[in-house]
Amino acid sequence: MKFPLSWLRDYVSIDCSVNDLVDTLTMAGLEVDHVDTIGDSLEGIITGRIDSITRHPNADKLVITSIFDGNTHHQIVTGASNIKEGDIVPVSLPGAVLANGMLIKSAQLRGITSDGMLCSEAECGIADESSGIWILPPDTPLGLDFVSFAILKDTVLDISILPNRGDCQSMLGLAREIAAITKQSFSLPKINLNESSIKHSYSVTSKSELCPLYIGRYITSLMNGKSPLWMQRRLQLCGIRPISIIVDITNYVLLETGHPLHAFDDRLCYKKTFTIEEAPPSTSMTTLDGQSRSLDNQQLLIMESNKAVAIAGIMGGQDTEVSIDTSTVFLEAAYFDPTSIRRSATSLGLRTESSIRFEKGVCIDTVDYASQRACFLLVEHAGGSLSNHVVISKQDKHACFTQHKIPFSFDKLNAFLGSTFSQKQMESVLIPLGFTFSKQAISVPSWRSHDITEWPCIAEEVARLIGFDRIDSTLPQSLPIQDKDDPIVDLIQTVQDFFVANGFNEVNTYPMISDDDLTVMGLGSKESWNELANPISPQLALMRPSLLASLLPLIAYHSTRQLPNQALFEVGRTFHKDHELTSLGIVIGGKLDLAAYTPAKRDLETDIFHHLSHTCSRFFQHLGLSVTLKPDSQHSCLWKHPTLNYLLYINKIPIGSLAHVHPTLLDHYCIKEPVVYMDIDLTTLLDSLNPSKTYDAFSRFPSIRRDIALCVPDTLSFSDIMAIITKYKHKSVLKTGVFDVFESETLAPYTRSIGIYLIYQSMTETLSDDTVNVNHQRLCDRLTEFLPVQIR
Amino acid sequence: MIDILNSIKSDSISKINELDSLHELDQLKSFLLGKKSPLMDVLKDIPKIPLEKRPVIGKEANQLKQELTKRLNKKRDELINKERDDFLNQNQADVTLPTSGFPSGSYHPITIVTRYVCSILNRYGYAIKQGPNIETDFNNFEALNIGPNHPARDMHDTFYLKNKTVLRTHTSPVQIRTMLEQEPPIKIIAPGKVYRCDADTSHSPVFHQVEGLCVDKHITFSDLKGTLEAFLHELFGDEHAIRFRSSYFPFTEPSVEVDVSYTINGKTTWLEIMGAGMVQRNVFRQVSYDPDSYTGFAFGLGIERIAMILYKIDNIRLFYENDHRFLTQF
Structure with a gap:
């Protein structure tokens, strides 16, 4: 909210510099976002009346004016066309400075002396x-x-009023706060x-607890028109457009x-019987902004009969709106429940200067003051006559009218x-903040009743005004041994460390992700996932079920x-219908970097699939686990290459997948590699993960190696051969490859x-060649028996 | 006889010194110490000399034999080393060629800063907790004293899901989850992603926070102050001044913003670093803690903000663009 300093000064004297004031307010929780210095360079502008306008002898577009300032006449040449004799205008005489910093001097305009300038609003x-x-x-x-008369020079503080400080959303409220802070x-x-x-x-009758107080005053003989210049200027400085005096x-x-x-226009209120009630079913009205609105029981209404x-x-409402020829008004000042106003404004999607104040809570004691203040100004400046017949609806027993008392002790605050x-x-x-003390309790000033509800609120007031810097710095005493970290934290770190060390960028x-991402990846329809109700863009409309949708666009980018060669990974959340998973996604695009x-190394560069499956195996080895890679025969996902893909299993539990991304999907993202x-x-x-690892004894006897060279048809995979070897190998086989x-x-x-080696080693003795040969031959026989292979 | 031995000695030593191949060394060895060598001749002739001189001559001859053997062995070692050196020096591989192979990868700066922040607080005894990104309205708002029509909802531009759950707007729901599960004392931190639907050039709809919570009997505001001062001094350096400024959060009372003085381009300013405060009594009531028995403090900070200050990053979008040229700098 904008606060012109000149306005605040009407109610509190501000001795310190603007910078000091800004600091003081900021430290007290009234954060000054911006200080606007208005008309800083303006100097010496006065008011003058145009007594005559005559043609310029040497220029068609210029005129010569005679300006009277109350004492003397000044000859000023101007090009303006909107002036007439008798107009009163701002005048800058030689020596004056305009808003843009221009210094006014006497000048010759086409042979005629001009002793100054007539000013526009911009100047x-x-x-x-x-x-x-x-x-x-x-x-x-x-x-x-004119500079001070029209408040052309001012300093305007723009302050973010926090939700608990509704009492500071006004000149008087902030001035009261400044007074308390600066004593x-x-x-x-x-x-x-x-x-x-x-x-x-x-x-007036309030039928709702949501309106415990309603005060109506009646003012007649008003002369609606323009408001005084100072009032217009103050409104403008606060960002409100002047309309008419009422x-x-x-x-x-x-x-x-x-x-x-x-203010309601009296001529348009026919029945003059007001009730305040929740909107009856199927009510509608047209509001001041010209919108027709249908209302329901979310909103509290002012009804005139029905x-x-x-x-x-x-x-x-538009029907009772004040217009330029309004002469009699019924002026409403009321208290409405903050929560109800908030609900009502939210349901209508309508935020007004009025609603933002009611929802943060206005002071119920100010209702009548504000009504009287407005009536005073209407009488004073708009020529109105005020009726002494004040209409009041007040629910005396409403909780709003009781003063808050909080049990309290100074020792407790210090502790x-x-x-x-x-x-x-x-x-x-x-005390300067308006608190009063009684036995074991403190009374809260009415304007802070929404904010100050328990004793820590008093502690906050004490701390913020005496200063947080006046409180010691200590560390919590006697806390026991630390709680456990979430176990996933450690795994995430291990994952990050491993993949970074192995050349992947996190x-x-x-x-x-977008709906479209789901479709092209074949991840199902958006209804089966978590859709946002209010996305900021269609590209960010639902929560990803897979990291692929986040990583592929980075390859495209x-x-x-x-920079086509990328090896990236992310540890992130994936979102499923009723749970979230922490997932690891790894992507390699193009070639390995x-x-x-040399030719040998260049061969390695292009083998990204092999590299990833190798890294995958090493990763699980690093974790002390053995992963099984099985071709995904279902190849159910659109994003996967039909044959170059695996499902990953740990102890027969599916844990992930590894695949070439399908070229059709790459085309969609315009990825060529x-x-x-x-x-x-x-x-x-x-x-x-099994943290309870035990040691396996190892053999200290010499080992013997035997190789098998197999002629294998292309249709047979290595894993088929390994399956037979695993099943029939002798127990003394320590390792194969x-x-x-x-x-x-x-x-x-x-x-x-395919050449395969086997290492034979016994736990109990040195193996003899003969023993190994027998066992090895038996395995070779099994291979040729069960597989269409030949031993070379 | 002594003269003969002396002559053999000087002659042999000069021959050994002149050697420059292992092959010659083998020949010389048999020439000097073989059965037909002059020294052997001397030894063979010993029985012919007078008895009283035999021990002297014998001793001299044996010493000479030992010395020549030692010198030959030493020469052998020298020649072997020389030969290896010659062989090694022939290897002219160009070691100045660049290395090839996988370069090291890089951590995302958000990870680095999150780990940094967590490692400091971990040492102060705060355990790391995690929570879901999709939260209930209760955990994200209501339990944190932000009722359905609380004006503070304006401070959170919330993403809603179609089933009325929300994307958490802060990491504070982890406080609620932890307090609902455990009894005090509690000392936790919760790093993670949070979401606000107010994207512009200085905001991102997704960003990262670390939340901290400490609850026990007799926790004071001065404990909050001491903890955060120690933490921030460790994070930024002891030379930075720290100030606590009054603020408002529905879930703490008193609430403060914590600013750190920072010099940028020679100009010292206060940078807003974190929000903190004493846990609001209504929050304790929501998790069934007795507010008269326990007090506590909570704090939260934005990881991106810290990273931007530490690394002098001027645009928050760089974090999510994930450009190779950005990533590989960390």
């Missing part, structure tokens, strides 16, 4: 641009210091109500007291804050930036040669 610094000279109201005095006195503007016995037939006064009082008011005339605390403030010190900050992506310059992708479900993996694979014309067509 006075109150508008960005303006089309002509600023014509002032006809009753503006002549020759006065200055604070004064309310004086009101001298001049009431007369004017009769009217208004009546509206301006309600807005002015709103800014001044923080209390929203509403017709809605205003949405309580939010906006009035809570860890401070050693004296009672006197604490009283010296609490990424961090948004977990939201780099591919179009001449091996900086290869091959991409392999692996994902591992870390949440499930965590359950497979491949040492050679080749295809050659010397072999039969569609076959290859």
Whole structure:
């Protein structure tokens, strides 16, 4: 909210510099976002009357004016066309400085002397641009210091008022706070109500607890028109557009007291019987902004007999709107329940200057003051006559009217804050804030009743005004041994460390993806996942069920930036219908970044699938687990290559998948290079980790190696051969492996040669060649028996 | 005889010194110490000399034999080393060629800073807890004293899911989850992703926070102050001043913003680093803790903000763009 310093100064004296004030407020929780210095360079602008306008002899577009400042006449040449004789305008004489910093001097304009300039609103610094000279109201005095008269120079503080400080959403509220913080006195503007016995037939009844107080006043003989310049300027400085004096006064009082008011045009209120109630079924009305709104029991309404005339605390209706020829108004000042206003405003999607104040809680004691203040201004500046017949609906027993008392002791505050403030010190900050003390209790000033509910709130007041820097720094005493970390934390770190050490760059992506991503990846329809109700874009419309949708776009991103070779991983959440998983996603695009310059190494670069499955095996080895990679015969997912893919298992539990990404999907993302992708479900993996590891005894006897060279048809996979070896090998086989694979014309067509070695070793003795030979031959026989292979 | 031995000695030593191949060494060895060598001749002739001189001559001859053997062995070692050196020096591989192979990977800066923050607080005894990103309205708002029509809901631009759950707007729901599960004392931190639907150039709809909570009997505001001062001094360095400024959060009372003084381009300013406060009594009531028995403090900070300060990163979007040229700098 914007606070012009000149306005605040009406109620509190501010001795310190603006910077000091900004610091003081900021430290006390009233954060100053911005300080706007307005009309800083303006100097010496006065008011003057145009007594004559004559043609310029040498220029068609210029005229010569004679300006009277109350004492003397000045000859000023101007190009303005919106002026006439008798107009009162701002005048800058030689020596004056305009808002843009321009110094005014006497000048010759086409041979005629011009002793100054007539000013526009832009030149006075109150508008960005303006089309002509600023014509002032006809009753503006002549020759006065226009800069201060029109409040052209001011400092405006823009303060974020926190939700608990509704009491500071007004000039008086902030001035009262400043007075308390800086130990200055604070004064309310004086009101001298001049009431007369004017009769009217208004009546008001609140049928809802949500409106415990409603005060209506009746003012006649108003002359609606423009409000005084100072009032217009104050409204403008606070960002409100002046409209007419009746509206301006309600807005002015709103800014001044923080209390929203509403004026009904008497001519348009036919029945004059007001009730306040929740909207009856199928009610609708057109609000001041011209919108037709259908209402329900979410909203509290002001009804005139059976017709809605205003949405309580939010906006009035168009049917009873004040217009320029309004002369009699019924002025509403009321208290509405903050929660109800918030609910009502939210359900209508309508936020107004009025609703933002009611929902943070206005002070019930200010209701009548604000009403009186507005009436005073209407009488004073709009020529109104105020009726002494005030219409009041008040629920005397409503909780709002009881003063809050909080059980309290100074010792408790010190014990809570860890401070050693004296009672006197604490009283010296609490009393200026409006607190009063009684036995074992403290009474809360009415304007803070929404905010201050328990004794820690008092501690906050004490701490923020004496200063947080006056409290010691200590560490919590005697806490026992630390709680356990969430077990996934350690696994995540291990994963990150492993993949970083193995050349992968970690990424961090948004977990939201698009509907389209799901479709192209074949991950099902959006209804089966977690859809956002209010996404910020269709690209971020639902929570990802797989990291692939987050990682593939990164390959595409780099591919179009001449960086096609990427090895990336992310540990992130994936979202399923009723649970979340921590997942690991790894993607390699293009070639491996091996900086290869020999043919042998270049061969390695392109083998990304092999590299990823190798890394995968090593990863599980690193965790002390053995992973089984099985071809995904179902190849149920659209994103996977039909044959180059695996499912990963730990102890027969599926844990992830590894595959070449299907070229059709790559086309969709405009990726030209091959991409392999692996994902591992870390949440499930965590359950497979076995922390209780035991030692296995190992053989210290010499080992013997035997090789088998097999001619294998292409249709047979290595895993088929290994399955037989695993099943039939002798128990003394310690280790097996491949040492050679080749295809050659010397072999039969569609076959290859696979060389396999076996290491034989006994736990109890040195094996003899003969023993090994017998066992090895038995295995060879099994291989040829069960598989279409030949031993070479 | 002595003269003969002396002559053999000087002659042999000079021959040994002149050797420059192992092959020659083998030949010389049999020439000097073989059966037909001059020294052997001397030894064979010993029985012919007078008895009283035999011990002297015998001793001299044996000493010479030992010395020549020692010198030959030493020469052998020298020649072997020389030969290996010659062989090694012939290897002219270009060691200045660049290495090839997989380069090291990199941690995302969010990970680095989260680990950094957590490792400091972990040492102060805070255990790391995690919670879901999709939260109930109760855990994200209501239990934190932000009722359905609380104005503080404006401070949170919330993403809702179609089933009325929310994407957590802060890591504070982990506080609630932990307190619902455990009795005090509690000392936890909760790092993780949070979501707000107010993306612009300085905001991201997804960002990261670390939340801290300490609950026990007799926890004071001064404990909050001491803990955060120690933490921030460790994070940024002792030379940075720290101030506590009054603020408002529905779930703490008193609430503060914590600022750290920082010099950027020669100008010292206060940077808003974290929010903190004493746990609101209504929060304790929501998790069935007795607010008259326990007090506590909570704090939260934004990881991106810390990373941007530490690494002088000027645009929050760099974190999620994941550009190779950005990632590989960490």
